[in-house]
Amino acid sequence: MASTVLKNAGIHSPKQLYKFLLRECNKLPKGANEFYKHSIKQSFKQHTIEPDPERVKMIMEKAFSDAKWILQKVFLMHRS
Numbered sequence: 001m002a003s004t005v006l007k008n009a010g011i012h013s014p015k016q017l018y019k020f021l022l023r024e025c026n027k028l029p030k031g032a033n034e035f036y037k038h039s040i041k042q043s044f045k046q047h048t049i050e051p052d053p054e055r056v057k058m059i060m061e062k063a064f065s066d067a068k069w070i071l072q073k074v075f076l077m078h079r080s
Helices: 002-008 014-025 030-046 053-079
Strands: none
Touching: 002 053, 014 030, 014 053, 030 053
16 A cells, blocks of 8 residues: 555655655754754665665655654644
């Protein structure tokens, strides 16, 4: 199911996901923006040599769902 969400978002490769996540960080407040950009960069560096395509797909799906959760959490906190 998550891979369908990735495809619907126009994300077909790790590089596209990386760019998408960095753009989504721009929607966050300044402190959170810097923290999550650093976290995204470190995570991508850590997984650059992942040889298993299925594992890469799982990592991408998890990163996408985590990003959605973080954005929802931050926006709910700032609405209160």
